[in-house]
Amino acid sequence: MSIRSTIAMATSKFRFVQILGKQLKQTPIRHEIPFSTAPKVLKEAAAADLPTHTGQKWDESDFRLARFENASKQVNTRFAIDLIAQVPPKETKSRIVSCNGGGGPLGHPQVYINLDKPGNHTCGYCGLRFVKPDDHHH
Incomplete structure (x- = not known):
């Protein structure tokens, strides 16, 4: 049987592929x-x-x-700034808090935030807010 007759007998389910110019191999046809x-x-x-x-x-x-x-x-x-705005501020009694964004590989460098002035204080890296209740201010 010659190569031409072998190729002519190929059905729609199989295709003959020449590998490195040496031999023919029958492989199934995938979705084209x-x-x-x-x-x-x-x-x-x-x-x-x-x-x-x-x-x-x-x-x-x-x-x-x-x-x-x-x-x-x-x-x-869903912008990150909108999602972080939904997180309520963390109340703390200390005058200085540290934030590292959760730590580990997904965190950020540790920063210290002074809470002496009233109101929310935001971390410059991750946007988390910290607040000291009014009765604890000097």
Whole structure:
């Protein structure tokens, strides 16, 4: 049986593949995706109007939207600054507190925050707030 007749007998379930130019091997055909060079515009008009976490809003004619031709622009609407604002301030009786963002690899360098003045005091790294009750101030 010649190679041509063997290849002609291939069914739609199998394909013969030449490995390193030496032998033919029968392999099952997996799902094939047709390839096209025609451009496809998949972006939606609503996605371009969503502001990013830095407040950027791009209009339809902005050249930076070219990066979203083959995929949609995905904007996370749950901004970290909004999530940390939902955490209530931690009350403490001491005048100075330290914050390390939870410590470990996900934390930040340890900082000390002076609570002598009334009101909330925010950590500059993670945004956690600390407060000293009014009856403990000097």
